Amino acid sequence: xxxRISVSGQTATWQKLLAQAINSPxxxxxMLHLPANALPLGQLAGRQFALRVPRGYVARMRKGDPDDxxxxxxxxxxxxxxxxxxxxxxxVGDLAAxxxxxxxxxxxxxxxxxxxxxxxxxxxxxxxxxxxxxxxxPANHDWDAALQYIASDATINEVILSGGDPLTLSxxxxxxxxxxxxxxxxxxxLRLHTxxxxxxxxxxxxxxxxxxxxxxxxxxxxxHANHANEIDATVATALSRLTQAGVxxxxxxxxxxxxxDSVRALAELSERLFEAGVTPYYLHLxxxxxxxxxxxxxxxxxxxxxQDLRNCLPGYLVPRLVxxxxxxxxxxxxx
Ligand SMILES: *Cc1c(COP(=O)(O)O)cnc(C)c1O
Ligand code: SF4
Numbered sequence: 110x111x112x113r114i115s116v117s118g119q120t121a122t123w124q125k126l127l128a129q130a131i132n133s134p135x136x137x138x139x140m141l142h143l144p145a146n147a148l149p150l151g152q153l154a155g156r157q158f159a160l161r162v163p164r165g166y167v168a169r170m171r172k173g174d175p176d177d178x179x180x181x182x183x184x185x186x187x188x189x190x191x192x193x194x195x196x197x198x199x200x201v202g203d204l205a206a207x208x209x210x211x212x213x214x215x216x217x218x219x220x221x222x223x224x225x226x227x228x229x230x231x232x233x234x235x236x237x238x239x240x241x242x243x244x245x246x247p248a249n250h251d252w253d254a255a256l257q258y259i260a261s262d263a264t265i266n267e268v269i270l271s272g273g274d275p276l277t278l279s280x281x282x283x284x285x286x287x288x289x290x291x292x293x294x295x296x297x298x299l300r301l302h303t304x305x306x307x308x309x310x311x312x313x314x315x316x317x318x319x320x321x322x323x324x325x326x327x328x329x330x331x332x333h334a335n336h337a338n339e340i341d342a343t344v345a346t347a348l349s350r351l352t353q354a355g356v357x358x359x360x361x362x363x364x365x366x367x368x369x370d371s372v373r374a375l376a377e378l379s380e381r382l383f384e385a386g387v388t389p390y391y392l393h394l395x396x397x398x399x400x401x402x403x404x405x406x407x408x409x410x411x412x413x414x415x416q417d418l419r420n421c422l423p424g425y426l427v428p429r430l431v432x433x434x435x436x437x438x439x440x441x442x443x444x
Pocket of ligand 2: 227229230231236274304333
């Protein structure tokens with residue numbers, strides 16, 4: 110039986126909000142009561158990877174503060190146009206680990222399905238900002254090749270829906286995919302890697318909760334917040350509805366200079382996440398993707414931050430500091 114979908118064919122509230130996302134740097138600065146020259150705009154960077162940020166997320170930024178940690182995550186700065194050696198377009202070796210288009214099989218037991226290239230927000234540090242989504246989109250053929258690959262390998266017990274952001278796809282697309290996955294007997298877990306509950310909490314609506322709750326598979330959602338200010342009351346409500354639907358919530362963050370590179374910011378993020386029912390999972394060292402060098406925190410400083418964090422939080426609120434190495438059999442812990 111297919112999970113029930115409340116109103117098929119209609120535009121959901123979240124889809125309308127998504128369509129109203131801000132894409133103009135000058136409009137964003139104006140909304141924040143900042144002068145047009147408050148931040149050095151990267152014209153070229155902004156053309157290659159456009160500004161995109163939902164209005165609800167902008168509302169959580171501090172007015173009049175060009176250094177706001179949420180603003181820094183989305184504003185295309187001139188700094189992005191600095192090309193440095195060691196920064197590449199595919200820093201994590203994704204293109205070498207694709208047995209069928211859009212399906213990454215790097216680690217034992219789990220595969221990652223690139224369901225879409227679209228995101229609700231464009232994070233300037235994103236390691237997938239240069240990913241050739243249009244060539245590697247498994248949805249082009251209704252995911253048939255990816256599903257066949259998964260069905261034919263019984264060592265796979267978990268499928269990760271990723272992207273881009275899988276929750277930018279409609280529930281009319283996702284619910285049947287989840288159903289087809291749950292029909293594969295050796296699968297035990299369905300995981301979603303998504304930033305939507307944070308950047309567009311309206312996405313967590315009845316239609317989504319319905320199919321998540323209805324699945325035979327244990328569902329895990331790894332959300333992505335980098336700073337405590339991203340979690341306001343609307344986000345907390347969305348997260349608690351997910352928990353009530355039986356979804357296990359974890360968070361991954363990226364360690365970002367000027368955003369969360371202090372023990373105070375990281376501790377407050379963990380505290381706020383836990384209050385919202387989310388366990389801190391990974392803290393990633395920045396992947397060295399072209400255009401993101403101004404976010405880099407060096408490993409020695411990152412290790413010191415982790416030590417300070419362990420000294421002020423219970424162990425279960427300390428995320429694992431990890432780094433991704435192309436070709437490695439797991440994310441690698443950084444000690
Ligand atoms: C990060 C990642 C995973 C998930 O790794 P976990 O350690 O299980 O969270 C799986 N596949 C790919 C390709 C990944 O990049
Ligand atoms: S939501 Fe995730 S995939 Fe999309 S731009 Fe941000 S970090 Fe990248």
